[in-house]
Amino acid sequence: MEADDRSSEDRICDSQGKHEYFEIQNEDIQESNEGRMGSIQTFFTLLKGFLVISILFMPNGYSNGGWMFATAALVGSMLITLTCGLLLIQVASKYKGTFSDLGFLAMGNKGRYICDFVLAVSQTGFVTPYVVFISQNLNKIIDYHFGFTVNTWIMGLILFFIDTPLCWVRKIQTLERYHFLGDLTVFSAGIILISEAISFRNDQGSFAEDIEPFNSDKYLVFLGTAIFIFEGVGIILPVREACKNKHHFPAIFTCVILFLCCFFASFGFFNYAVYGEELLSNAPLVTKVLREGNLVVEVVMILFIINVVLSYPLIIYPCNIIIESYSVDKMAPSKTRTFLRNLSRALVVVVTFSIGISLEDTLDRLLSVEGSLTCTPVAFIMPAVFHLQLVAESRLAKALDYFIIGLGFVFLFGLTSYTIISWS
Numbered sequence: 001m002e003a004d005d006r007s008s009e010d011r012i013c014d015s016q017g018k019h020e021y022f023e024i025q026n027e028d029i030q031e032s033n034e035g036r037m038g039s040i041q042t043f044f045t046l047l048k049g050f051l052v053i054s055i056l057f058m059p060n061g062y063s064n065g066g067w068m069f070a071t072a073a074l075v076g077s078m079l080i081t082l083t084c085g086l087l088l089i090q091v092a093s094k095y096k097g098t099f100s101d102l103g104f105l106a107m108g109n110k111g112r113y114i115c116d117f118v119l120a121v122s123q124t125g126f127v128t129p130y131v132v133f134i135s136q137n138l139n140k141i142i143d144y145h146f147g148f149t150v151n152t153w154i155m156g157l158i159l160f161f162i163d164t165p166l167c168w169v170r171k172i173q174t175l176e177r178y179h180f181l182g183d184l185t186v187f188s189a190g191i192i193l194i195s196e197a198i199s200f201r202n203d204q205g206s207f208a209e210d211i212e213p214f215n216s217d218k219y220l221v222f223l224g225t226a227i228f229i230f231e232g233v234g235i236i237l238p239v240r241e242a243c244k245n246k247h248h249f250p251a252i253f254t255c256v257i258l259f260l261c262c263f264f265a266s267f268g269f270f271n272y273a274v275y276g277e278e279l280l281s282n283a284p285l286v287t288k289v290l291r292e293g294n295l296v297v298e299v300v301m302i303l304f305i306i307n308v309v310l311s312y313p314l315i316i317y318p319c320n321i322i323i324e325s326y327s328v329d330k331m332a333p334s335k336t337r338t339f340l341r342n343l344s345r346a347l348v349v350v351v352t353f354s355i356g357i358s359l360e361d362t363l364d365r366l367l368s369v370e371g372s373l374t375c376t377p378v379a380f381i382m383p384a385v386f387h388l389q390l391v392a393e394s395r396l397a398k399a400l401d402y403f404i405i406g407l408g409f410v411f412l413f414g415l416t417s418y419t420i421i422s423w424s
Helices: 008-014 039-050 054-065 067-092 099-107 109-127 130-146 152-167 172-204 219-228 233-242 246-280 295-325 335-358 360-390 395-423
Strands: none
Touching: 039 172, 039 233, 039 246, 039 295, 054 067, 054 219, 054 246, 067 099, 067 219, 067 233, 067 246, 067 360, 067 395, 099 109, 099 295, 099 360, 109 233, 109 295, 109 335, 109 360, 130 152, 130 295, 130 335, 152 295, 152 335, 172 246, 172 295, 219 360, 219 395, 233 246, 233 295, 233 360, 295 335, 335 360, 360 395
C-alpha cells in the first residue's frame, strides 16, 4: 500500500534492484531529439502498422452486421481507439519509456508484467494468420496454373528466410521505405477490388437486393471485428520515438485513424452493396467471391502477399522488444548479445509461423478469443489506466478514463463469453 502513495519517480528509483527500468538509451528506441522520421514517413509507418489484411474482411463484416450497424460500430470503435491512442500519446509526452514502462509507473511491477503479457500475446496473435494467408492464396494461384500445391510447412520455411532478416533490423525508421511500399500495395489492391466490384455491378445491372441495415443473427460478430480492425496500437509508442517532430505526432495519428475509418467503411459498404448477403455470407475474404483464375484476383492476391510479408517485422516489433528486455538487454554490448538478439527474433518467427500452420483449421476461433482477451486491454483498458494514474487531474478527465475502462471490461468479458459460446 505504501508504494501507491509515492510518486512515479520514487517507484522508479526503488525498483532498480528488482527490475531494470527501460531507458530511452535502448538502441531500438531513439531519444526524443534523435528521431529521424519526418511527418510523411511517420504517417506511412503508422498506416502500415494498422493496415495489413484487415480490409479484406470488411465486406464480410458488413454482411455480418448490416450496413447501418456495421458503419456505426466501425465509427464507434474508431472514436474509442482514437481517444485511447491520444491518451497514450499524452502520457508518453510526459513519461519516457515503452508501453510496459508506463504500466510499471502506473501500477508497479504487476503493471509491467500485465502489459508485457497482453502486448506480446496480442502482437503475436496479429501475425499468426499471416503465414496461412500467404500459403493459401499462393497455393490457389499455383494450383490453377500448374496443377500442384506447396506444403504449408515448406511455404513457411521459405517465408522464414524472408521475414527473419527483416526482423533483425534494429531501428523502425530503417524499414520506412518498405512501409510505403506496403501501403502502396494495399491501396493498389483496394482500387483493383473496387474496379472489379464496379464491373460486377455493371454486369448485374443494379446493386444487390438482399442487403439489410441490421443483421440480428450475426451483428455481435462484427463488434469483435470492429475492435480487431484497428490492429496497430502496439506500435504507437515505438513509432512516436522514431518521429522527428513529436509535437506533430498526435495530429498525424488522428489523421491516420480517421483515414482508416473512412477507407474501411467505404470499401466495406460498397462491396456489400454490390455483392450482397448471399455471396458474402460465406466469404470471410472478399477475394473469395471473385472469379477464379481472374488475372485481377491474382494481382490482388500477390499485392496483399507482398504487404503481409513487409508488415510482419513492424507488427511483431513490440513483442521482440519485450522478450529481449527480460533476456539479452541485461547483457553488456557485445557480439554475443547481438547474436542472441538475432536468434531470439528468429525463434519468434518460427513460433508464430508454427502456431499459424498447426492451427490452420481453427485459426479464426483462436484469433477471436485472443482478440477479445488481449486486444481490448491493450487498445482500450491500459491506455485509460495509464492516463488515470499518471496524468488525469480534472474530474472530467478521470470520468472519461473510468468510462473507457468500464467499457473495455464489458467488451473483454462480454465478447469473450459470446465467442466461447458461439465456438461451442
